[in-house]
Amino acid sequence: MQTEMKISFIGGGNMAAALIGGLAGRLAAGANIHVVDINADALARLAQRFGVSSAHAIDAQVAASDVIVLAVKPQQMREVAAQLAPHLGKQLVLSIAAGIRGADLSRWLGGHGAIVRTMPNTPALVGRGITGMAALPGVSSEQRNAADAILKAVGDTVWLDDETLIDPVTAVSGSGPAYVFYFIEAMQQAASEMGLSAEQGRRLAIATFTGAAELAAQSDEPVSVLRERVTSKGGTTYAALTSMDASGVKEAIVKAMHAAAARGRELGEEFGKD
Numbered sequence: 001m002q003t004e005m006k007i008s009f010i011g012g013g014n015m016a017a018a019l020i021g022g023l024a025g026r027l028a029a030g031a032n033i034h035v036v037d038i039n040a041d042a043l044a045r046l047a048q049r050f051g052v053s054s055a056h057a058i059d060a061q062v063a064a065s066d067v068i069v070l071a072v073k074p075q076q077m078r079e080v081a082a083q084l085a086p087h088l089g090k091q092l093v094l095s096i097a098a099g100i101r102g103a104d105l106s107r108w109l110g111g112h113g114a115i116v117r118t119m120p121n122t123p124a125l126v127g128r129g130i131t132g133m134a135a136l137p138g139v140s141s142e143q144r145n146a147a148d149a150i151l152k153a154v155g156d157t158v159w160l161d162d163e164t165l166i167d168p169v170t171a172v173s174g175s176g177p178a179y180v181f182y183f184i185e186a187m188q189q190a191a192s193e194m195g196l197s198a199e200q201g202r203r204l205a206i207a208t209f210t211g212a213a214e215l216a217a218q219s220d221e222p223v224s225v226l227r228e229r230v231t232s233k234g235g236t237t238y239a240a241l242t243s244m245d246a247s248g249v250k251e252a253i254v255k256a257m258h259a260a261a262a263r264g265r266e267l268g269e270e271f272g273k274d
């Protein structure tokens with residue numbers, strides 16, 4: 001992390017809280033985090049949890065920042081950009097919004113070029129996030145490195161040459177934690193139906209996810225091979241996977257992810273209109 005980097009967040013909701021929480025313990029001395037949100041409760045929570053400074057509107061501290069993270073909902077972005085534009089100089093702007101295209105954001109920010117579009121995810125809170133990143137042409141290599149350092153402080157980064165790939169990234173890793181939680185919820189429900197306690201089901205389901213994911217991360221083999229190794233002929237896993245195939249679980253997941261990417265494109269079109 002660059003020393004003494006001053007970072008302002010506009011929007012202090014769910015994703016900002018995950019990033020701020022992940023960053024809070026990892027900043028160099030002298031660095032600071034400032035948050036602007038119209039929601040007093042959101043600001044109070046962030047100040048109490050992470051000791052950040054806060055304001056209800058864009059202020060001098062935002063103007064004095066090195067990096068400004070735009071963390072409002074896509075539908076709020078245009079208005080926020082208009083409020084921010086008069087305060088912009090050389091700051092690097094990071095957008096985390098789904099859908100909102102860099103060219104639209106740049107226009108709303110009065111032609112500001114130093115913009116990196118990012119798609120982080122909530123495991124950033126525990127330092128295990130992954131972020132897709134795409135730089136607009138006006139971003140210097142120093143600014144690109146600064147953006148990378150911020151998101152690397154809370155996990156890993158994947159750079160994209162083509163900004164439109166942010167929509168697929170959103171479908172995979174931006175929204176992805178919700179799919180994992182959904183799967184864990186289903187496993188917990190089944191565990192409880194079969195007589196395990198809530199705590200036993202929770203521990204077994206979560207440890208299975210983290211363990212299998214770690215095994216996949218450390219293995220040189222494709223995940224399909226790891227799956228086959230669990231699936232004894234005529235055994236229990238075979239029974240489960242045969243049932244999933246019959247229910248079209250894989251097709252449903254693939255279809256759902258296409259829907260997420262399509263919604264990202266739609267948000268860009270819907271809120272990017274002049």
Ligand SMILES: NC(=O)C1=CN([C@@H]2O[C@H](COP(=O)(O)OP(=O)(O)OC[C@H]3O[C@@H](n4cnc5c(N)ncnc54)[C@H](OP(=O)(O)O)[C@@H]3O)[C@@H](O)[C@H]2O)C=CC1
Pocket residue numbers: 010011012013014015016036037038039042071072073074076079080096097098119120121122174175
């Ligand atoms: N949640 C996630 O996992 C991820 C979200 N994102 C992106 O992050 C962005 C934020 O999402 P999320 O955190 O879930 O949303 P939230 O609604 O939780 O957070 C947005 C916050 O911004 C506040 N806000 C609204 N208008 C303004 C304004 N004019 N100035 C300052 N603050 C304002 C909202 O207040 P109020 O509630 O009163 O409107 C709210 O507190 C979205 O663009 C989303 O696409 C990206 C990756 C993952």
Ligand SMILES: O=C(O)[C@@H]1CCC=N1
Pocket residue numbers: 098170174175
């Ligand atoms: O659901 C959403 O639109 C945001 C973007 C990715 C995760 N949450």
